[in-house]
Amino acid sequence: MRFVETVWLVTRKDLLIEARSKEILYTTLFFAVSCVLVFAFGFVREGRPLGDAAAGILWIAIAFSGTLALGRAFERERQSETLRALMMSPIDRPALYVGKLCGVLILLAAVELIVVPLVGLMFQAPLFAHPVLMIGLLLTGTVGFAAVGTLFAAMLVRARSRDVLLPVLLYPITIPVIIAGVRGTAALLQAEVDEPMARAWLSMLVFFDVVFVTLALWTFEPVMTE
Amino acid sequence: MLNEGLSARSPKPKAKMNRLYPLLLLVAAAMFAYAPFMILAAPYESTMGLIQKIFYFHAPVAMTMFVSAFVCGIASAIFLFGGRLGADRVAMAAAELTSILGLIVLVTGPMWARKAWGVWWQWDARLTSTLVLWLIFQAYLLLRRFGGPGSDRLAAGVALFGMANVPFVYWSVNVWRTVHPTTTVVPSLQPGMRGPFWYCFLAFVLLYVSVLGVRTRLEKRRAELEALYLAVEE
Amino acid sequence: MIDFSTLTLTDVSRNFGRRRALARVSLAAAAGETIALLGPNGAGKSTLLSIAATLIAPSSGEVRYGDHDARTAGGALRGRIGLLGHDLYLYPELSAAENLRFFAKVYRLDGVERRVDEALDRAGLTTRRDDQVAGFSRGMRQRLALERALLHAPRLVLLDEPFTGLDDAATHALRRRLAGLREAGCIVLVTTHDLETIDGLIDRAVMLQQGKLVTIADGAGSLRERYRRSL
Numbered sequence: 001m002r003f004v005e006t007v008w009l010v011t012r013k014d015l016l017i018e019a020r021s022k023e024i025l026y027t028t029l030f031f032a033v034s035c036v037l038v039f040a041f042g043f044v045r046e047g048r049p050l051g052d053a054a055a056g057i058l059w060i061a062i063a064f065s066g067t068l069a070l071g072r073a074f075e076r077e078r079q080s081e082t083l084r085a086l087m088m089s090p091i092d093r094p095a096l097y098v099g100k101l102c103g104v105l106i107l108l109a110a111v112e113l114i115v116v117p118l119v120g121l122m123f124q125a126p127l128f129a130h131p132v133l134m135i136g137l138l139l140t141g142t143v144g145f146a147a148v149g150t151l152f153a154a155m156l157v158r159a160r161s162r163d164v165l166l167p168v169l170l171y172p173i174t175i176p177v178i179i180a181g182v183r184g185t186a187a188l189l190q191a192e193v194d195e196p197m198a199r200a201w202l203s204m205l206v207f208f209d210v211v212f213v214t215l216a217l218w219t220f221e222p223v224m225t226e
Numbered sequence: 227m228l229n230e231g232l233s234a235r236s237p238k239p240k241a242k243m244n245r246l247y248p249l250l251l252l253v254a255a256a257m258f259a260y261a262p263f264m265i266l267a268a269p270y271e272s273t274m275g276l277i278q279k280i281f282y283f284h285a286p287v288a289m290t291m292f293v294s295a296f297v298c299g300i301a302s303a304i305f306l307f308g309g310r311l312g313a314d315r316v317a318m319a320a321a322e323l324t325s326i327l328g329l330i331v332l333v334t335g336p337m338w339a340r341k342a343w344g345v346w347w348q349w350d351a352r353l354t355s356t357l358v359l360w361l362i363f364q365a366y367l368l369l370r371r372f373g374g375p376g377s378d379r380l381a382a383g384v385a386l387f388g389m390a391n392v393p394f395v396y397w398s399v400n401v402w403r404t405v406h407p408t409t410t411v412v413p414s415l416q417p418g419m420r421g422p423f424w425y426c427f428l429a430f431v432l433l434y435v436s437v438l439g440v441r442t443r444l445e446k447r448r449a450e451l452e453a454l455y456l457a458v459e460e
Numbered sequence: 461m462i463d464f465s466t467l468t469l470t471d472v473s474r475n476f477g478r479r480r481a482l483a484r485v486s487l488a489a490a491a492g493e494t495i496a497l498l499g500p501n502g503a504g505k506s507t508l509l510s511i512a513a514t515l516i517a518p519s520s521g522e523v524r525y526g527d528h529d530a531r532t533a534g535g536a537l538r539g540r541i542g543l544l545g546h547d548l549y550l551y552p553e554l555s556a557a558e559n560l561r562f563f564a565k566v567y568r569l570d571g572v573e574r575r576v577d578e579a580l581d582r583a584g585l586t587t588r589r590d591d592q593v594a595g596f597s598r599g600m601r602q603r604l605a606l607e608r609a610l611l612h613a614p615r616l617v618l619l620d621e622p623f624t625g626l627d628d629a630a631t632h633a634l635r636r637r638l639a640g641l642r643e644a645g646c647i648v649l650v651t652t653h654d655l656e657t658i659d660g661l662i663d664r665a666v667m668l669q670q671g672k673l674v675t676i677a678d679g680a681g682s683l684r685e686r687y688r689r690s691l
Contacts, residue, residue, distance in 0.1 A: 088515055090568070161374075
């Protein structure tokens, strides 16, 4: 119970700050939409998107804007060293990690709420023909990406060149998430819907989430101590 | 800390290990000198021709690279949870070697691919996984180089995540590729090819172990030097 | 709840790469003692406070809080330490009251609202309680940050340049606050360059010079005179 309370305390604080400034939400959302647009110029020919372009563009937009949101969310904790203040408090550190993770997840969910229908509209992709599987893929994919990203962004707070290092570290590690997201979504979008394939990717994502959230909870404390 | 630096210098069993490395290197060198003869004597693969011979170096290096990646991951975990500085030095040496071995794999792989598939790069499952793994270790080294003080612990976290990631990368890349099947030409080993293959693998492992040992020792010497600098200042 | 009545640093060293920030620093302090930590910029004062605050681990040497050490006592021990750092540890987007309330809950204190009101009163910010910290002046932030650091009534109080940006009235209030902490049996370590301001409030003074600790002898003269003599 105590754990959940602490998680909620941290998440609520982050949401309150975001509700005041709306900085991360607006910039991330605009960045995601720009991503979709830029990639559309590369992958739409004669008004029709190429092959699995919609699935790819959707997940690239999520990954890119996710990196931006993660960087900003922790830059905010760095500005007046509030992350140090939290590390110094008696707070349960894994709960601090989960609290930050939840904050990032809610932000990304808000971004996806706009970007996913937008991609569906712009690329004539029936993204919600299989709502349960699609939402499952989005949810597990975003959790996997943000779970690794939150740990890396938190530990990079006290590193030099953190802005460049975050994507450099994050993308290679989250490649399975990107592949699973893109292929799973593509399996749902293609002419002959391949539900078993989408389900296989979904289960891999669930497995990825379990392994990496556990690992992150486990490593957060030793990685964060100087 | 003068005392720490001096007392850490060569306790008995380690001194023996240190003398072992040159010997291992010599054995590995001798094995490499003889390797071309074994490879020449191995059966000639008719479809691939001479280029198939690259396989005897390519595959063992790739296997050694995966071993090295796991050495780095496990050493990083020991450093992170046990606080052993020695484990961090092993992890760093292993990461550098993974990076070099990966480069060899990524250069010899396309040579093979050019002959087998007619293109330099094929999004083959193994080649792609190797590229991803190589990128992870590049990221590790970049973090150590540019992350500033304290980045050793952060890098250890990355190595641990990288190691846990290997099965996911392999599985996902593999399934991704079989969605669009291609003609993969990975020849099953004829009996006559097995001997030279495992011989080369052993040679690379010996080379790996000795270079890892020497590199770790260099890093330890460097730490001792740092300690001495601090002691002089005091 | 963990408590302790002494802070003991034994041969504490800390180096960042080849740069030695602290060299074999030994220092003991007991409850009710206020110690001034003096010295030029870059002498290692902030590093020493960070080590005492368990934020940084020493490269060698030992820090003990009564019978406890930072590694084994963990969160419970951290809950007894208050640090006012150079960075103020406040969220600029939150109001003064929200900042205090958040940290009160993080420290799992009881009577959160009462404590928040009292802290705001002491900081002289009752009328500005619902304004965002981003709009505060440096002095107001400093006052709020001090109250945030002392919100959980810590045993060990670590203050890094607490007089920065304070006007006369606030300086006066802080002097009274320091005297109160001494009365309450806190161990206070305070770094400052305002030797005149702190004079008379401290039990003793030590000086850090290039990472080494030098005791400033008691005796005749003002703190500044004694400090000059030790330099």
